[in-house]
Amino acid sequence: MLSHKKLHLALLIHLTNQFKDQLINQYFSGADITAAQFKVLITIYKGITSPVEISRCLMMDAGAMSRMLERMVKRDLIIRTNNPQDKRQVILQLTAKSEALCEHFQTRILGHFLADLTRRLTPEEAGQLEQLLLKMLPDETTTPYLNLPV
Numbered sequence: 001m002l003s004h005k006k007l008h009l010a011l012l013i014h015l016t017n018q019f020k021d022q023l024i025n026q027y028f029s030g031a032d033i034t035a036a037q038f039k040v041l042i043t044i045y046k047g048i049t050s051p052v053e054i055s056r057c058l059m060m061d062a063g064a065m066s067r068m069l070e071r072m073v074k075r076d077l078i079i080r081t082n083n084p085q086d087k088r089q090v091i092l093q094l095t096a097k098s099e100a101l102c103e104h105f106q107t108r109i110l111g112h113f114l115a116d117l118t119r120r121l122t123p124e125e126a127g128q129l130e131q132l133l134l135k136m137l138p139d140e141t142t143t144p145y146l147n148l149p150v
Helices: 009-027 033-045 051-057 064-076 095-117 125-135 141-144
Strands: 078-083 086-094
Touching: 009 033, 009 095, 033 051, 033 064, 033 078, 033 086, 033 095, 051 064, 051 086, 051 141, 064 078, 086 095
Parallel strands: none
Antiparallel strands: 078 086
């Protein structure tokens, strides 16, 4: 490992997020989707189908989310339908194309992705990092994900 001047924790967290997105972009370069779009797809795949909830989970501005969803509908990545219980709300669904993409990620890519992301850590260090990140994040940030499939 290279020797570095001490870097600010906020910068390190930012760089880690950028590195993660860069890996996602590499894994999906052939599918012509961005890391941000993939995060929306995998969130829908995990069962969160409300644009408001997806926006909250991904900590994304509602306006930016709305524009991204519109582009994704036009590209046949997601389908918008009216919520039968409340016509003012919409439910998002994956298309067959994006469902297959998420399935492929979950069954074939996720293990490689996590290995690439934590390549420089021992298994013990990766476990410690996971526990520290959980401790650092506010409960309302992690709660929506607790009952979702892994």
